[in-house]
């Protein structure tokens with residue numbers, strides 16, 4: 001696509017966008033009487049208009065059936081509710097339905113999956129992750145290592161960018177894995193780095209980790225619903241993600257997990273168990289002796305939080321209809337347009353620069369912009385003018401045009417307002 005920073009170009013691009021109508025399926029926050037320029041789908045995706053209908057359907061079941069809602073309704077009885085998301089989730093992360101389920105929240109699931117996949121021995125006890133991982137992941141690592149009596153300073157290896165660089169080189173990740181191969185128990189990486197927007201080479205990391213004799217997992221909080229994933233084919237051992245970022249399912253809503261098919265029938269794999277992970281046929285016999293369900297289902301603990309999961313289903317049906325390939329195709333163009341505009345505006349004196357990788361194959365929707373001066377002043381102006389973006393201390397703005405509902409015109413207006421902000425505040 002040959003870009004041009006003009007309203008006419010943006011409107012023409014929207015006219016030719018096969019996904020342009022999906023925007024109408026979402027509620028946009030209103031600022032000064034019009035739709036906000038919303039670029040924080042990487043933090044909290046917008047509400048699908050259908051979400052309320054889906055939630056109300058479950059309220060109605062509760063009203064009508066009480067406890068019988070578990071069995072009586074023809075559509076999605078609560079007993080089977082965890083199955084309703086499988087087909088869509090499997091497509092989003094590139095898995096078999098057996099390999100995925102939604103349950104709990106992301107940080108909880110990271111801990112639960114660590115129980116199964118981080119079993120340090122005297123010889124193999126090290127974990128490799130990316131430096132500057134999301135805080136919850138850092139606390140998870142620290143507490144898990146201490147729980148096993150390990151010293152995080154020795155057992156946790158964080159791969160950092162080289163001096164003067166912002167993002168990681170795959171060769172550095174691989175060589176860190178190779179150097180620690182004899183002592184390595186687990187590689188657990190972000191799929192897409194929340195701060196820099198870097199998309200990691202998951203197949204290469206998985207291959208290297210397995211070659212070293214370690215398990216390999218990914219936190220896909222910023223990757224699920226953003227970039228195409230092929231977890232089964234890549235041979236990833238496990239993964240987890242949240243549903244409220246690119247998956248538009250509402251604040252704090254349910255997380256998803258992936259456990260590779262090779263563990264589906266492995267009843268000896270240690271895990272923390274609960275009744276919803278127990279053999280369905282016998283669940284209500286309420287007997288002793290945990291017998292895990294095959295696949296990811298065997299990691300469930302509790303019965304499904306039906307009311308909030310209903311909102312997740314409303315969003316997933318949109319993903320089923322649009323498809324990740326079409327979303328990615330639009331996303332590459334949309335984020336490319338944003339990149340073009342930012343580069344044009346940053347000008348000769350490099351007021352700001354993009355720290356996200358320049359190669360579109362190494363990023364998703366988000367661009368992180370590092371301001372060399374007066375970033376907060378300019379950001380505050382953008383907010384006043386109807387842009388919802390994300391400010392990260394000390395001086396980074398993260399902007400994520402979500403292909404499901406953002407338009408080229410949204411991106412154009414972001415650029416127009418940034419230009420005004422520069423005029424007013426660059427030299428303030």
Ligand SMILES: *Cc1c(COP(=O)(O)O)cnc(C)c1O
Nearest residue numbers: 105106107134136194219221242
């Ligand atoms: C958003 C995010 C989280 C949030 O965890 P919750 O348990 O859902 O609150 C954790 N890890 C990463 C990498 C994230 O991006």
